[in-house]
Amino acid sequence: MSLLNTKDGYGALTKVFHWTIVALFAFQFAAAHIMLRIGPEQTALGIGQATYYNWHKSIGLFALAVAVFRLLARTCGRLPDWAPTLNARERRFVHRAEQVLYAAMFVMPVSGYLYVTAGGYGVNLFGVVELASPIGENRVLAVVAKWTHIGCGYLLLLVLAGHVGLILRHQLLLKDRLLDRMLPDSRVKTSAGPSASG
Ligand code: HEM
Numbered sequence: 051m052s053l054l055n056t057k058d059g060y061g062a063l064t065k066v067f068h069w070t071i072v073a074l075f076a077f078q079f080a081a082a083h084i085m086l087r088i089g090p091e092q093t094a095l096g097i098g099q100a101t102y103y104n105w106h107k108s109i110g111l112f113a114l115a116v117a118v119f120r121l122l123a124r125t126c127g128r129l130p131d132w133a134p135t136l137n138a139r140e141r142r143f144v145h146r147a148e149q150v151l152y153a154a155m156f157v158m159p160v161s162g163y164l165y166v167t168a169g170g171y172g173v174n175l176f177g178v179v180e181l182a183s184p185i186g187e188n189r190v191l192a193v194v195a196k197w198t199h200i201g202c203g204y205l206l207l208l209v210l211a212g213h214v215g216l217i218l219r220h221q222l223l224l225k226d227r228l229l230d231r232m233l234p235d236s237r238v239k240t241s242a243g244p245s246a247s248g
C-alpha cells in the first residue's frame with residue numbers, strides 16, 4: 051500500500067488519519083455523554099466528572115491538531131477515482147457529506163475551546179499545563195459558542211449516520227466491498243470511476 055492516495059485507492063496516510071479521527075470522535079461523544087449526566091461528586095467507571103471534562107477538552111484539542119494535518123495531507127495529494135458502484139445521486143451525497151465532516155473536524159473543537167475560554171472555565175491540558183486564555187471572558191461569545199458546539203454535534207451525528215449508512219448498505223447489502231477502500235491493505239481496486247470523490 052502506498053503512503054499517498056493513488057488513482058486506485060486511498061493511501062496509508064489517509065486511512066490512518068481517517069480511523070484516528072473516528073476513534074477520537076467516538077471518545078468525545080462518549081465522554082460528553084457521561085460528563086453531562088453525572089454530578090460533580092459522582093463517578094462513572096471509577097472516573098470523576100472533572101476528569102471527564104478535562105479529557106474531553108484535551109482530546110478535543112488533540113483532535114484539532116490531527117485534523118489540521120489530515121487536511122494538509124488531503125490538499126497535497128489527489129483523490130482516488132470514485133468507486134464505480136456509487137450512482138450519481140450517491141456521489142453527490144458523498145461529496146456534500148464529506149464537506150460537512152471536514153467542517154465538523156474544525157467547528158467542533160474550535161467552538162468547544164471558545165466556549166470554555168470565553169466562559170472563564172479554561173483548559174488544563176491533560177491535567178499537565180493550564181492553557182493561557184488569549185481572549186477574556188465574554189458572555190455572549192460563550193453562549194454562541196456553546197450552542198454552536200451542541201447544534202453541530204447533533205448535525206454531525208445526522209451526517210455520520212448517512213455516511214456510515216451508505217457505506218454499510220453497499221458493504222452488507224450490495225456486497226461491493228466499499229468499506230474495504232478505507233481498510234488497511236485494501237484488496238479491492240475500484241478504478242473505473244470517471245471522477246474523483248470528496
Ligand atoms: C473534537 C471534537 C469534539 C467533539 C466531537 C465534541 C462533542 C461534544 C458533544 C457531543 C457534547 C455534548 C453536547 C450536548 O448534548 O449537550 C459536548 C459538550 C461539551 N464540550 Fe465538546 N466536543 C469536542 C471538542 C471540545 C473541546 C476542544 C472543548 C473545550 C476545549 C469541548 C468542551 C465541551 C464542553 C465544556 C461541553 C459541555 C457543554 C454543556 O455544558 O452543555 N469540546 N462536546
Ligand code: HEM
Nearest residue numbers: 064071072075133148151152214217228229231232247248
Ligand atoms: C467521525 C467519524 C467519521 C468521519 C469524520 C469520517 C470522514 C470521512 C471523510 C472526510 C472521508 C473522505 C476521505 C478523506 O478525505 O479522508 C471518508 C471516507 C470514508 N469513510 Fe469515513 N468518516 C467517519 C466515520 C466512518 C465510519 C464509522 C466508517 C465505517 C463504516 C467510515 C467509512 C469510510 C469509507 C469506507 C470511506 C471511503 C469512501 C470512498 O470510497 O470514497 N467512516 N470518511
